Amino acid sequence: MSSIVSSRNPDVVRRAVEVLNAGGLVGLPTETVYGLAARADLDSAVNKIFHAKGRPADHPLILHISHSSEIHRYAVNVPPEAISLAEQCWPGPLTLLLHKSAEVSTLVTGGRDTVAIRVPANECARNIIDLCGHSVAAPSANVFGHVSPSTAQHVLDDLGDRVDLVIDDGGCTIGVESTIVDFTTSQPQLLRPGGLPVEDLELIMDRELAMPSGESRASGMLASHYAPNCSVVLAQNVAEARAMHEATPNSRILDHWDNFPLYAATLYTQMRQADKDGLGTIIAVIPPKSGLGHAIVDRLSKASFL
Secondary structure, three states: OOEEEEOOOOOHHHHHHHHHHOOOOEEEOOOOOOEEEEEOOOHHHHHHHHHHHOOOOOOOOEEEOOOHHHHHHHEEOOOHHHHHHHHHHOOOOEEEEEEEOOOOOOOOOOOOOEEEEEOOOOHHHHHHHHHHOOOEEOOEOOOOOEOOOOOHHHHHHHHHHHOOEEEEOOOOOOOOOOEEEEOOOOOOEEEEOOOOOHHHHHHHHOOOOEOOOOOOOOOOOOOOOOEOOOEEEEEOOHHHHHHHHHHOOOEEEOOOOOOHHHHHHHHHHHHHHHHHOOOOEEEEEOOOOOOOHHHHHHHHHHHOOO
């Protein structure tokens, strides 16, 4: 059975590093969602991630590093704009897709020559990565395609003894995954809206990000993802949601639709609770596409995809 330890335990960093160095998996808290972490230079450990999640081997993982200065260890030909974003937005919910260095295993990248990298804002996570001395590969710690975990208990609910150690740092403060920007294309592309609003990135860059084109090449780009067992139905406004609720037995309207940060932070918890309560349908009010609304709309759309 997996062990769970509080992030306030003075021995937590050492214990996590011991598990990682031995080729084990750690349920790692971040500000976005909980990750399933393995040392990225241990192919046997990285393979455990794919097996534990039931994740396709060609679906790339995100590398987590402890400081922006490490970017050149894992990526080459990094454009100045990417460096600028890293320096201004890391630690934080931003992932950069770059050309990988020779140090990055193709198991991590799904066979591609590009690698996704970020620095998490969670201090416990950074301390673990720093002491480990190497980047960790850490997709969300859930069964592939299912609702991402925003608490330590969610990790255990999905993965059980497939993860060796779970660190409990409470609920994730942001609650949706990182924003992913591709810097391997002629114009930077927004591959996934996330915890860092696209408007903020475009303000820093002083230009617009292009929409994604080409094949799926980063986490969260599949049409169907982040889905609970119950059906997810989308409503354009509260009145429509209430009418749907009245007409749909065993349904519930998701809370906090009028507060973007709270909506994002509780979205996955509400989806998981709906499944626990045996609901057949959850009804979600679609927020405007601004700020965190971009990420919320993206996750709800993928969760409702049939």
